[in-house]
Amino acid sequence: MDIQHLKYFVAVAREGNFTRAANKLYVTQPTISKMVRNIEEELGVTLFDRSGKQVKLTDAGEIILVQAQNIIKSFQNLSAELDDLMNLKKGSIHIGLPPMVGSRYFPNVIQAFHQDYPNISIHLVEDGAVKIEEDVQNGTLDLGVVVLPVNQERFHSFSFVNERLMLLAHPNHPLSQKEVVQLVELEKEPFVFFRRDFTLHDRIITECVRAGFHPNIICESSQWDLISEMVVANLGIALLPETICRQVNEDQVTVIPLIEPVIPWRLGIIWRKDRYLSFAAREWIRYTKRFMGIED
Structure with a gap:
């Protein structure tokens, strides 16, 4: 029956x-x-x-x-x-965003998406990229913004930012007079770092170790503006992505290209390969790609 x-x-x-x-x-x-x-x-x-x-x-x-x-x-x-x-008349999406990323890239996307799909609720969770990747993996989040690359066997992804890290130094710092700086030149410098739950924390340390030294970390923060303000106060140097460096006051801090090695900063949205993705989440991916001009 x-x-x-x-x-x-x-x-x-x-x-x-x-x-x-x-x-x-x-x-x-x-x-x-x-x-x-x-x-x-x-x-x-x-x-x-x-x-x-x-x-x-x-x-x-x-x-x-x-x-x-x-x-x-x-x-x-x-x-x-x-x-x-x-038909996307209702639903919900849980998205993880690192604090320094969400305010830069997603307010306009969220506003436009909400206007087109007013009955789909978007739940934003701010956290470091490491924690976001874990939460997408365990199913707490549908989607997450992380620093690429990630495990391609576990996650689907697409990239929407491809930049590199730049050096921030106080204008009175000797390095501020240079056009470019090699990573090995920072061996004796005090670093202002991102917290451990940010992917950049381990990536920068890894590159420093490859260059032959372990960075002298004097402070860690989750906020790029606080990190840059510590550089303004001449407490140390910092390595930040190009996008963030464009926001700093160049009268108070000097931005210098980092070379040998160039440390890439690629942002992407990830979701699990082996887990069901809701209609709303799939539409968010499609909508965000189109909004950002990203081709499949």
Whole structure:
């Protein structure tokens, strides 16, 4: 017995006649009679008194009619809910954003998406890229913005920023007079760093170790503006992405290209390969790519 059987049964109960019910449902009378008979055989009861021209519900039929109508209504509500989701009339998305990234790249995207899909709720979680990657992995987040590359066997991704790290130094610092700086030249310098839950924390340390030294970290923060203000106060140097460096006051801090090595800063949106992605989340990916001019 399935939902179609119940619909046929309810139609006969309403019409009081198998032929009229069949006509209303655009099926043959034998088809609808067979469906009702299948229900009776499965439940072991008689649903209709067929002795007269007008069929009437039995006591068992009266009980089953109430339940059948409830089931059909619930199924219709379920279908409507799914239709809303598939047509993006409702839904929710959980997105992880690093603090220094969200305010730079996503307010306009979120505003435009909300305008086009007002009934889709967007839940933003601010955290470091390391924690965001973990939460996408464990399913707490649908999508997350992280520093690429990531494990390609686990995640789908697309990149929307491809930059490099720059050196920030106080204008009175000897390095501020140079056009470019090699990483090895920073061996004796005090560093102002991002926190450990930021991907750049470990990446910068890794590159420093490859250059033959371990950085002297005097302070860690999750806020790029606080890091740059510490450089303004001449407490140390910092390595920040190009986008962020364009926001600093060049009268108070000097921005110098870092070479040998160039440390890339690629941002991307990731989602799990082996987990179901909602209609709303899939549309967010498509919408964001189009908004940012990214081709598939």
